[in-house]
Amino acid sequence: MMTETELHDTFMNYAGVTEEYPFGEDVRVYKVLGKMFALFPHNEDLSISLKCDPVRAVMLRDTYEAVTAGYHLNKKHWNTIKIDGEVPDDEILDLIEHSYQLVLKGLKKADREKLQQM
Numbered sequence: 001m002m003t004e005t006e007l008h009d010t011f012m013n014y015a016g017v018t019e020e021y022p023f024g025e026d027v028r029v030y031k032v033l034g035k036m037f038a039l040f041p042h043n044e045d046l047s048i049s050l051k052c053d054p055v056r057a058v059m060l061r062d063t064y065e066a067v068t069a070g071y072h073l074n075k076k077h078w079n080t081i082k083i084d085g086e087v088p089d090d091e092i093l094d095l096i097e098h099s100y101q102l103v104l105k106g107l108k109k110a111d112r113e114k115l116q117q118m
Helices: 004-012 054-063 089-106 109-117
Strands: 017-020 027-032 035-041 047-051 067-069 078-082
Touching (some): 004 017, 004 089, 027 089, 047 089, 054 067, 054 078, 078 089
Antiparallel strands (some): 027 035, 047 078, 067 078
């Protein structure tokens, strides 16, 4: 089961990522060039919220009890994942990558090229 530090380090290893607190000190928000791809609240129950393809989002919710519609987010495009061991670490890492890539696709071509330089 991934730790808080491992999750944070994973987010920060992506090119162009910043950690911000736009919703207050209780929620870390990870952005790539100003676009949000992950939320990571400070609370007892370790969880993360990630952007997700709508079809895949529903499939994940049907597969894992630990995956629910995004908390306080667009439920069509975001999932909240409780880090409790039910969802395997490699799947969590894949979902983080998926979220990052979805945000990259939405960036302007010039911004994507800028990231490749980083």
